[in-house]
Amino acid sequence: MRFSGWQILKEGLTGNHGWRPHWRDPAPKPEYDIVIIGGGGHGLSTAYYLAREHGLTNVAVLEKGYLGGGNVGRNTTIVRANYNLPGNSEFYSHSLKLWEGLSQDLNYNVMFSQRGVLNLFHSDGERDYAARRGNSMAIQGDDAVLLDREGVRRIVPYLDFDNPRYPIHGGLLHPRGGTARHDAVAWGLARGADARGVDLIQNCEVTGIDIDRGRVTGVQTVRGPIRAKKVGIVVAGRSGQVAAMAGLRLPVESHILQAFVSEGLKPVIHHVITSGVGHFYISQSDKGGLVFGGALDMYASYAQRGNLPGAEHVMEAAMHVMPMIGKARVLRSWGGIMDMTPDGSPIIDRTPVDGLYIDCGWNYGGFKATPASGFAFAHLLATDRPHASATRFRLDRFRTGRGIMDEEGAGAQHNLH
Amino acid sequence: MILAGKGRIDRSARLDFRFDGRALSGAPGDTLASALMANGVTLVGRSFKYHRPRGILTAGSEEPNALVTVGQGAHRAPNTRATVQELFDGLEAVSQNRWPSLRWDVLAVNDLAAPFFGAGFYYKTFMWPRRFWKAVYEPAIRRAAGLGALDGGHNPDRYERAFAFCDVLVIGGGPAGLMAALTAARGGADVILCDEAPEPGGRLRFETGEIDGMPGADWAAQVTAELRTMDNVRLMTRTAVTGAHDDGTYGALERVALHLRDPGAAPLECFWRIVARRAVLAAGALERPVAFAGNDRPGVMMAGALRAYVNHWGVAPGRRVAVFGNGDDVARTAHDLAAAGLEVVAAIDSRPDAARGGDWAHHPGSVVCGTAGGRDGLEAVTIRKPGGETIRLACDALAMTGGWNPSVHLACHLGGRPQWDAARAAFVPRPGMVPGMDAVGAAAGDFSTAACLAGGIAAGNAALSALGRAAQAIDAPAAEDAPYAIAPLWSVPGKGRAWLDFQNDVTVKDVLLAAQENYASVEHMKRYTTQGMATDQG
Amino acid sequence: MRLPCPLCGSRDHREFTYQGAAVMLDRPAPDAGAEAWDSYVHLRDNPAGATRELWYHGAGCGAWLVVARDTVTHAVFGAELARQVRR
Amino acid sequence: MVELTASAPFDAGMERTIGAVTLRAAETGPVTALMPYAGQERALSAALERAHGLEFPAAGRMTSAGQARCLWSGLDQAMLIGVEPDPALADHAAVVAQSDGWAALTLTGDAVADVLARLVPVDLRPAAFEQGASIRSELGHMMVILARTGPQQVTVMGFRSMAGTLLHELENAMTALAARPKG
Structure with missing residues (x-):
């Protein structure tokens, strides 16, 4: 169903009985091409852009609670592209451009x-x-x-x-x-991803990540195992715990x-x-x-x-x-x-485990990145190459010292940003 | 209107005040709400979204409708609850969210377009052409937003913060809180008792029941007087505990001088950080409205609030009153109203087996399914009898009761979830939701006065033993111990809009629409409809 | 939150400054290699649950403390002087 | 050569009574920080005893003898006040003259605890902050030493550079407290 003023007029005159669910509640399938762990803003955005930009729809988003219940539901809704350092500048610039067309793109007014x-x-x-x-x-x-x-x-x-x-x-x-209406962003992305065939599965906590000889094969969930060719971790706020399921320690x-x-x-x-x-x-x-x-x-x-x-x-x-x-x-x-993270900038990268990808480290500024983060992470998941807007968000930049984006010049410190 | 010779405040002294420029008068001890009622004012505000005329619904801080702006210039305080604001000589209040006047409000036209303004309608439109969002739609939406207005000038008033430490913090000074404080204090503990009202007593101030053979209000005053003589007790009135934080730290807001015409150098308010080794949550309970068509009309009030206005303040919203609900509070309310000389035109109880409580028209197994009247108030209610036939009954006011919800809010502040109690049809706290805090009395779902008193003693002794002090042998005073008889009644089916959330203008239809669109998770429902997100928390 | 300072007693956490996981006390040898130093400076277990952290009692006695705490419940289990933890 | 004139943090003899509290500028005399070297705590205490008749205070405590007082002021640190330090103390501790670094006030009266409750986040009830207690905390945003010097008297020592703010904060709290409606 396409939303419009006419639709509201029509429904309003006929008792509002025609409105349909904005997303389905599908049962998880045994296998997907891509499983995204985390149904917050960035996870839903990733699913949406996987479907829209790359035509990949055999995708599941696994959410342990309700859609949009992470930081996209608990922020101050600010959107801006006012960064100073290469790496961040082009990324948030891209994000702002996506924001500017998001309501029309989603056919859901996110009140940007x-x-x-x-x-x-x-x-x-x-x-x-x-x-x-x-x-x-x-x-x-x-x-x-x-x-x-x-x-x-x-x-x-x-x-x-x-x-x-x-x-x-x-x-x-x-x-x-x-600013934007934060919940509407999550719901609009969810509706857009669902309409393109992505399975959004709520109340489905991931309890383990299956790895066979260095390659990810699927995930264990409270609703049973799900096989996957690729797995993306997008769980701001629980990044450390989910990464630990794959034996990873993060700079977070x-x-x-x-x-x-x-x-x-x-x-x-x-x-x-x-x-x-x-x-x-x-x-x-x-x-x-x-x-x-x-x-x-x-x-x-x-x-x-x-x-x-x-x-x-x-x-x-x-x-x-x-x-x-x-x-x-x-x-x-x-x-x-x-x-x-130690430099206050995010991570969108492959991990040392084949087929396992991570999008995390948004510090206190993840909301404004919602479209571009999903866009870039979808690009990485689909093509195995970082998107041009997000080439510097490397997981290993602290070890190598290359590409650190420390906007505040405070040095490596997890709590000084 | 004033019920001559009724109520517990002395109406011989006179305080002058103004509402929307109109010169009115009340008495010391009045709230702005009771004073408006004394003057026959029924229309006090306009609702948020549909600009519906609204009156006074409650007698406490949970008030969703009677929000006014008090004071002038940079001193002015928007969204002040008329039910909490104490009257002082010279008080100036104005109504909100209306233009050009409270009676003639242009945006009341929104109400006519309500079928198009259902839950989340704005997510589905205002997208074309794109530039219209910034130029046309959003400015129009923003102009309609909010209730009261800030002045824009620098706030010139004085405020204060302070720390306090105690062995036992008692939150709420009703029968349970008073007994908990008395027990703990007699056991030698350092006690702080916070109550948001000017005087402790809770519902005892508003009801007619007796304790130990004296009126409950007198008993509360007597215990309060004893507590005031004790060096180890700090009685903090006009103080609402606003937050439970980690490790026994509580936030509390004291209204120091908001009831004074001229605070001088005193702070208007003081924010307390109270550190307590133990806490007793005795915050009472809030009465639930029933969702039926037109339940937001001025003149429809909570039954407990109406009893408070009649019994404590000696005022009423009208002469002919109907009572509607799903429990024994229907008969109790009818009794109090009749005793105050009001005409009880009907006692409507949804329970088919409801007992006749007195000499008034009794409608068991019946519900109110509609209201009629103008913007100044109620003129009639429609009653649906068990057989389905409806009768229309003229009345000036309707008292409604849907049962009571324990005030569990503070217990939930550290992330704990309360549990559903089917017998009480309410959520009650689980033990240990806030470490060191015990819920007691109505806050724990014990609604009889006797159970509150006994529970208070038990909680006081539990705190003493946790502190390593000897328990006190205190006999519970004699009081009413009626069982809590209630049959769940959440909404009355039928045509018309039935309000669930008065302040955010959310109706049963909005919630059904949200469910229809698969906003089924309680968080989605809340966020999509905005149900429960206003100051009254729905 | 309140932290039990071994010198000052129970104090509001507003008197303290948080520094980070107490692994910072286990400084690698200068020649321990890049992996060890990366781990020490940047990587964190970041547990959702019990943890040990460094806090500085700047508005009190001026001591560095090792505080045992739960990051999910904010329960504080205890605190000791960091210099005693480091022998 | 320029003649430098010492100026006191507060006007000499300053005294203000607002409500039930009197605030006075306190004459501290010499203020010396004593910071015992590792393992020298007992030796320092013995030297203090010999020279000034008082012990090095335990954490949170104050010792005194005649004009001399020794206020605990932090980890391995106390302030010797009222006397010039005996040179022998330097064998066991870093001895640092801080007379010009501090400003001291005394608060006396029934409402001292109520005034300080506006500013200090510490339990100052008599049982927790008894006679002879000397603690470190903040007052507003300033670091202070608080010592219970009488049943209804507390000495507050703050940094000299913040003396005006210290006075302002205390007077503010006293004024607001005194102006509260009674009953």
């Missing part, structure tokens, strides 16, 4: 809202870095506008420009960045990132605003909630919940940067599990 991402800077040194980053973005073909203090004030007058702790010197505006440590949403308020924030040094970022959803977050909780965790010091740190920063927020009430908070 290019409202602009504004990175504030609070010192001269930060201004220099913002200018450099803006130039990198422009060279890549993305958009960036360096705003001075008055330029920022014109578009977001409600900030505290004279806060003694974080005085606002200006900002780097990335007009094509914005899992951390918690909390986020918050306020009660519904009339539109007041029309951009995505971030303050790097303040550890604070915010946008307002189309429903009216102020969606905001800050830094990691800074310890290893799989608990999907944060702790009070982390929450208080975010609230403090919010009050410094945007004092009006003190009159909003927090409605809900959540925590995602972040695959932190």
